[in-house]
Amino acid sequence: MASIEFKQVVKRYGDSPPTVPGLDLHIRDGELMVLVGPSGCGKSTTLRMIAGLESVTSGELWIGDRLANQLPPKDRDVAMVFQNYALYPHMTVFENLAFGLRVRRQPQSLIKSRVEMAAESLGLGDLLARKPGQLSGGQCQRVALGRAMVRDPQVFLFDEPLSNLDAELRVQMRGNIGRLHRELATTSVYVTHDQVEAMTLGSRIAILNGGELMQVGTPMALYGDPDNVFVAGFMGAPPMNIVTVQNRGSGLKNSLVDLQRDGVEGLAGELLLGLRPEKLCHAAAAPAHWPRIRAAIEMVETLGAEMLVHLSVGGVQGDERMIARLPGLQLLTPGDSLELAFDPDAVYLFDAASHRRIRESRPVAVAEPC
Amino acid sequence: MLAVGWAKLLLLLLCLGATKSFATEELLLWHGYRGAERQALERLLDDYNRSQVDVRVRALAVPYGGYADKLSAALPRGQGPDLFIFAHDRIGGWGRAGPTIAPIGEVAAPEVLQRFPEKLLGAMRYRGHLYGLPFNFKSTALIYNRALIAQPPVGSDEMIALARAHTDRKRGRFGLAYSYTEPFFHGALMNAFGPGPFDGNNRLALDSEANIRSLQLLADWARGDAVLPEEPNSTLVSELFNQGRAAMVISGPWMLGEIAPQIDYGVATLPLISESGRPLAPWVAVEGLFMSPWSRHRAASYRVMEFLTRRSAAETMAISGGQLPANLSAFEHPQLAANRAAVAFRSQLDSAVPIPNLPEMTLLWAPLENVLKKVVKGAAQPAAELQRLQRKLERDIAALEASRQQDAERGPPVWLQGAVPLLLLAVVTAVILRRRRIAESWRRNRTAYLYVLPAMLGMLLLVFFPLLYGLLLSFTDTTLLNENSPLASRWLGLDNYVGILGDWNLWYGEGAERSINFDNFYWTLLVTVCWTVSNVIISVGLALLLALALHRPIFGRTGFRLLLILPWAIPNYITALVWKGMFHPQFGVINQALQIFGIAPVAWFDSVGASFFTGLVTNLWLSIPFMMVVILGGLQSIPRELYEAARVEGAGRWFQFRSITLPLLKPVLVPATILSVVWTFNMFNVIYLVSDGAPAGANDILITRAFRIGFEKYQYAYAAAYSMVILALLFCYALWQTRVSRALEVAR
Structure with a gap:
């Protein structure tokens, strides 16, 4: 097992702007680091640099105690699971699993025992004689996992491994991967664009945007204490409500919100206010000092136990919008007016220009229910 | 009164119509001329038509390439022209084969024959019969x-x-x-x-x-x-x-x-x-004017022959058409007498044979x-x-003569005479027994049948009929000399096949003079197999190398691809002729290049090996582009992740090639190889045009040998049997190949 360290790593294709402009990231020994971000954010490139499938333009990439910039893939002792499984279609499951060991000229008896062990732990025991064409998507994915496992590498790399599976299988496979990581405790890097996957799997999550590292931390740290608007908006579904507010010195106001606030005197005239959807609740049930919001219901997404209510001020074409996560089983009609309230301590403030978080002296109420 | 007037008018019109239809009776003349010769001939015929009231000659220029075959096919069946112009060397064949040309000895007047020297008239005679009037000589x-x-x-x-x-x-x-x-x-x-x-x-x-x-x-x-x-x-x-x-x-x-x-x-x-x-x-x-024995206007035809060999016509053909007329009196014309070249060729005629x-x-x-x-x-x-x-x-x-002598004695064996009606009966019975199913199938799939019908008719006409005809022909002893006699009289049975497969004369000569009999079927088969195997292996191998090279993102890849595909865009007979020129021992660019490097020039077509090599190189040049395109397509269909996965697993290039590229190319390589084997096995153009089987037919493959037997020895039936043997060999190969492919399919 090994730690991985990026020191000012740059990746550039030709003369175009760098895909990864200068990454500093430390992945600890034995942890499962999830790289998450929207498409084109450089997360796959970063992963492929670890695998050795992409070269490092400048900077240093360390795997364990070895500088890996020039190390060919075969000498890195990493294993990779690909989005499209990359199973060899002409080989049986057994041969696919044994491929890496055969390349390394391991004795036949060892290959057999290792393959059978991996197959057993992934429930592939009955499928060893089949070819990939005869397997379902989930089975293929398990074979791909098994192929990475059998070699007992220092590092596992996962490149969006679940994106081709249906929702149910995805949950199941997520569980499998999490269990495997707990059992093997191998350093793993997992690339995904799905924040739910990131939150449920990662020991830590690194959020990338436009090649730049936005924030690294545990899932809860990122959720509760985002460094910037991007992270705040990326983590959580539905995302945090961000609205523009005018700073009146004594409070923050816009067409939707009117919040009395101390300690904002020295801040800019225009700020971004963030509020998680679950922090909005019916005005009737809220303490009297909580600020009220009166808005029109634009749309209601009923999820059963709860519902997502899309609100706007000034009709459908309103200036400000918000989403509220309210308890389910209520009769709300689009077009109707609704009065909600929110905990003033659950509010995040961001600089409107830099989108950076403005950390106030008071703690943000993350855990308190509405 | 008016009625009588109308009747007279009608009568007059009828008379005119009759005259008109009498005048439009026309003679058809075939010739192979182009350019000045054609113009001169057509002018003469125009003059002739103007001078005639009862007959009109229409000239048809037949492309020279297929002229002889067209005549041989049309004339014995009573089709074709009334008269035609052709070289004299086919007279014997036609004279023996049956009603192809008409003897004109009885109609030709002595004063007309006096126009020609005896030497040229002699060329028109076969077995004592005069078959035509000489027209010109070369x-x-x-x-x-x-x-x-x-x-x-x-x-x-x-x-x-x-x-x-x-x-x-x-x-x-x-x-x-x-x-x-x-x-x-x-x-x-x-x-x-x-x-x-x-x-x-x-x-x-x-x-x-x-x-x-x-x-x-x-x-x-x-x-x-x-x-x-x-x-x-x-x-x-x-x-x-x-x-x-x-x-x-x-x-x-x-x-x-x-x-x-x-x-x-x-x-x-x-x-x-x-x-x-x-x-x-x-x-x-000697080109002569000949008459079809089927012509319904033989007297009129002869008059045209006579007209075209008159001195004035000969002068026109010589002066305007550039011919050397057989009516030598034309050379007295001042314009011809002054033409030194024409006079020299005229003098050469005195010693010519x-x-x-x-x-x-x-x-x-x-x-x-x-x-x-x-x-x-x-x-x-x-x-x-x-x-x-x-x-x-x-x-x-002797083989040709035998075919002719046996005409009368032979007939298809009794079992065959009975077999044909029996077969027909069986077909009819089968149709009657299954009429319900046939009708049902027709009702259900009528549209499909209608769609398939044109292709079926085409196949029937262009594939199955010639195949069946070839098969029938192979059981006869049809040659140039008896091709027009009834099929039954030519029946031979399996003798041709016995002759081909039972020919174990692998050597000729004795002692030091002993050498391989290159005409032998088994030698030709060996050459064909070597030819096919070496071509396929080398072309697939080289094409694979080139495709692998061009699959990588190298500089100028598109240009290289274009260059390598180019040979494919040129008709293969042109490429073959270019290569033949390049292998010319004295003027060919290959020997000249060898000499630049101080290597002695090679007589490419003198030895079996070198001559084989010329064909091999040409065919590789022709076949590699196709193979390369196919393999490139196959390479592009292999997902890149497979290689990436293998690289991460630690596989080197060779291991990747062996365990990923090659197995995944198999679905492309197998059909491409099957096609290549069949095409190479029957690659007539390259062998015929480049080495022409040199030396002495040693490098002929089965298909060129079949051609030579058919069109150089004129043993049509033997050639047909040869073709059937080739077909059988390819059929066996196809059966074997299908089994192999099916095994591969299951394995996938």
Whole structure:
């Protein structure tokens, strides 16, 4: 097992702007680091640099105690699971699993025992004689996992491994991967664009945007204490409500919100206010000092136990919008007016220009229910 | 009164109509002329039509390439023209084959025959019958560059001395150039020493002392005096002459139009053979006017023949059409008398000899050319080689004769006579028994059947009928001489197949002279298998290498791809001819390149191996682009992640190639290889055009051999059986291949 360290790593294709402009990231020994971000954010490139499938333009990439910039893939002792499984279609499951060991000229008896062990732990025991064409998507994915496992590498790399599976299988496979990581405790890097996957799997999550590292931390740290608007908006579904507010010195106001606030005197005239959807609740049930919001219901997404209510001020074409996560089983009609309230301590403030978080002296109420 | 008037008018109109329809009776004349010759002929016919009221001649120019076959196919079946113009050398074949040309001895008036010299009239006679009127003649003569040769030579020694003085092989200059390995040109030497290939009784006498001496003299000129260019052909000869690099050439009037304007040339009769004092006697081809035996207007046709051979017509054909007219009185015309070339060719006629019009003559051309090629290269002794050819041709002629003699005695065996009605009965019964299912299927799939119908008809007509006809033909002894007799009378059974497969004469000659019999089926099969296997393995291998190289993102990849696909865009016979030119031992770019590097030039077509190599290279050049495109397509369909996965797993390039590329290319490689095997097995063009089976047919593959048997030996049935054997071999291969592919399919 090994730690991985990026020191000012740059990746550039030709003369175009760098895909990864200068990454500093430390992945600890034995942890499962999830790289998450929207498409084109450089997360796959970063992963492929670890695998050795992409070269490092400048900077240093360390795997364990070895500088890996020039190390060919075969000498890195990493294993990779690909989005499209990359199973060899002409080989049986057994041969696919044994491929890496055969390349390394391991004795036949060892290959057999290792393959059978991996197959057993992934429930592939009955499928060893089949070819990939005869397997379902989930089975293929398990074979791909098994192929990475059998070699007992220092590092596992996962490149969006679940994106081709249906929702149910995805949950199941997520569980499998999490269990495997707990059992093997191998350093793993997992690339995904799905924040739910990131939150449920990662020991830590690194959020990338436009090649730049936005924030690294545990899932809860990122959720509760985002460094910037991007992270705040990326983590959580539905995302945090961000609205523009005018700073009146004594409070923050816009067409939707009117919040009395101390300690904002020295801040800019225009700020971004963030509020998680679950922090909005019916005005009737809220303490009297909580600020009220009166808005029109634009749309209601009923999820059963709860519902997502899309609100706007000034009709459908309103200036400000918000989403509220309210308890389910209520009769709300689009077009109707609704009065909600929110905990003033659950509010995040961001600089409107830099989108950076403005950390106030008071703690943000993350855990308190509405 | 009015009624009577109307009746008179009607009668008048009817009379006019009758006259008109009488006048529109027309004669059809076929010819193979183009350009000036065609214009001259058509003008004459216009004049003739204007002078006639009861008949009209319509001329049809038939493309020369298929003219002879068209005549042979149409005339015996009562179709085709009333009269036609063609060379005289087919008269014997047609005369023997049945109703193809009509004898005209009874209708030809003596005063008309007096227009022609006896030599030209003789060319029109076969077995005592006169079959046509001579129209024009063509023979070779000596054409010389007046800037180099002041006075044309009188004797052969003088000619060779002059030639030697003008030969500088290093600079590619030759004193004398002509297509001396073509029997038509060598005829001049053969006829100078003796009666030519046939003796006075029209029996084949190739191994006569005279013919042996003629070959020895040619070998002396080519190898001893070394005044002749190697591997000549008509294009090379005219090119050398036009570049001033050949002082003298032997050629015919057809070359005059190709001579460059800056060359001041003269034409003279061929010289005398110095040792005997007899003149070189070139063969003369006489074009005649012939009549179809089926023509319903034979008297009218004869009148047209008579008209076209009159002096005035001959003058027109000579002056406007550039012909040498058979009516020699035309040469008295001042314009012709002043034409030195025409006069020289006219004088050459005095010593020229008409090509024998015996059907056996058609068997002679190709094998005699092989002998000439071998002898001039010193690969064979004239006497031994001619004796061998004599024996071989005697056998071929006997086979032709046998086919004709057995006509009357033969018939299909009784079982076959019974089998055909039985088969028909079985088909009818089967249809009746299954009529419900057939009707049901028709009702349900009517649209589908209608869609398939045109293709089915096409297949029936273009594939199954010829196949069935070929199969039937292979059980007969059909040859040039009996092709028009009823099929039943030609029935032979399995003899052709026994002849092919039971031919174990793998060697000929004894002791030191013992050599492989290249005509043997098993030798040809061996060559075909070697040819196919080596071509397929090398082309697939090289194409794979190229495709792998071009699959990577190298600089100029698109350009390279385009370049490598280009050979495919050029018709393969053109490519084949270009390669043949490049392999020319003296003027070919390959030998010239070898010489630059100090390597001795190779006589590419002299040895079995080198000649095989020429075909191999050409075919590889032709087949690699296709293979490469197919393999490139296959490579592109292999997902990149597989290689990435393998790289991460630690596989090197070779391991990746072996365990990913090759197995995943199999679905593409297998069908491409199957196709390649079939195409190469039957790759007629390359073998026929590049090495032409040289030396002496050693490099013929089955398909070119079948062609030679059919169209050089005229043993059509034997060739059909040969083709059936080829078909059976490919069928077996296809069966085996299908099993292998199916096994692969299951394995996937």
